[in-house]
Amino acid sequence: MSHSFTLNGQPVDVAVAGMTSLLSVLRDQFGLLGAKLGCGEGRCGACTVLVDGEPVDSCIYPVANAEGAAVRTVEGLESHGEPLTRIQDALLEHGGVQCGACIPGVVMTLTALLETESSIDDSTIRSSLSGNICRCTGYQKIIDAAQAAANANGGPQ
Template identity: 50%
Template sequence: MAKISMKVNGRDVSGEVEGRTLLVQFLRDQLGLTGTHVGCDTSQCGACTVQVDGKQVKSCTMFAAEAEGAEVSTIEGEAAQDGTLSAIQAAFQEHHGLQCGFCTPGMVMAAKSLLEVNPKPTEAEVRHHLEGNICRCTGYHNIVKAIMAASGQDVGAIAAE
């Protein structure tokens, strides 16, 4: 076991981990931040997407020890303290960008990562960016629409309702 320390959603945290402890296990089991989901556990689905030092990663495919000293952002850090949703979360709600909601934390964190570097993406850029995030409910159209709306763009012309 080794002691690790990092900053999660702006808060200094530390814990004891094994070499094989995944970042997602540290977040969920030790910090109680269960908003980050484990979907496939095979690096395919992206439900476990978080940001490490501002970069989108799959927390099921990174060891907790690799995040030593890093700044980690999870879905729990998105809404304001009073519960007000972030622009991306509000757009997912408004445009019905979720059904069961299991993939949504990963989708929101992926969308956040895209909009931070590309504030006005095209529909094609949004779809390309979501290649590592799988949703089995929505068929993606409303997720794409929500992300476009969150970027402040007109979504009237985008695919199916």
């Protein structure tokens, strides 16, 4: 069975069983190792990627569901000539990264938040992160980073 979708802007076609997880397609077929197999249960969010702009747990997301969709991973983020995107930069500036295994997923969740929400506060950030477990940081510096990136979004380019 073949499945077609765009992956970080490029059209792709994979021949795997439809129930194959999107995560294993990304890692095993395309060598994109940014999204992590943290729990394999859709609980920790380390495998978060965007499907048509929405964060999904790719470890339990059947590749068949991505048919015709736009799949974006941490490797495909566009930083518009800067070394890092705003949220990536803010995470480092605010000390939001420790072991970092959750961070590719966190980056994708917060990227979606910044792209879709016009008004972002502490509570919208916390609820958007409810599906991303970070065992290291206690979240505060990730939240600070998200707030700073949101503020920068509204500010001068």
